[in-house]
Amino acid sequence: MSDREIIVPESMRGIVERAGYAPAVKVGRTVYVVGQVGRTRELEVIPDPAEQFAAAWENLRVVLEAAGCTFDDVVDMTTYHVGLALHMPVFREVKNRVFPRGTYAWTAIGVSELAHPGLLVEIKCVAVARA
Numbered sequence: 001m002s003d004r005e006i007i008v009p010e011s012m013r014g015i016v017e018r019a020g021y022a023p024a025v026k027v028g029r030t031v032y033v034v035g036q037v038g039r040t041r042e043l044e045v046i047p048d049p050a051e052q053f054a055a056a057w058e059n060l061r062v063v064l065e066a067a068g069c070t071f072d073d074v075v076d077m078t079t080y081h082v083g084l085a086l087h088m089p090v091f092r093e094v095k096n097r098v099f100p101r102g103t104y105a106w107t108a109i110g111v112s113e114l115a116h117p118g119l120l121v122e123i124k125c126v127a128v129a130r131a
Helices: 010-019 049-066 084-098
Strands: 004-007 024-027 030-036 074-082 105-111 121-128
Touching: 010 049, 024 049, 030 049, 049 084, 049 121, 074 084, 084 105
Parallel strands: 074 105
Antiparallel strands: 004 024, 024 030, 030 121, 074 121
C-alpha cells in the first residue's frame, strides 16, 4: 500500500484539468507543494505586485491546509522572482505579514520569466505535517 496522496484543493481543480499537475503530493508526513503564483481562481494573473504576492501566499496556504498543514509546518522554501531586486522589498513586506519568520530554510532565485507573462513570483515549499 502506498502512502502517496495527491492533494488538490477544490478551488484548484481547474489547474489540474488545464495543466495536468497536482498542487501537492503528500508522502507520509512530508508535503511537496508545487510553486504557487498570484493568480485568481479563474487563473488570471494579478497585475499589482503586492496583490499578486498576497494571492500567491494565499494559494500556498490553501494547498497546505488541504494537506493538513499550516505555514508553521514549512521546513524548506524556494521562491523564484522576475525582477528580484526590484520587487524584493514589497515581497518581503507581504511575506512578513502572513508567514512566520526564521522557522524554515529559504532560497530566493531571480529568473527571467515564469510560466505566464506577468507572473512575478512562484513559491515552492516542503512541509512536514505534525500528525
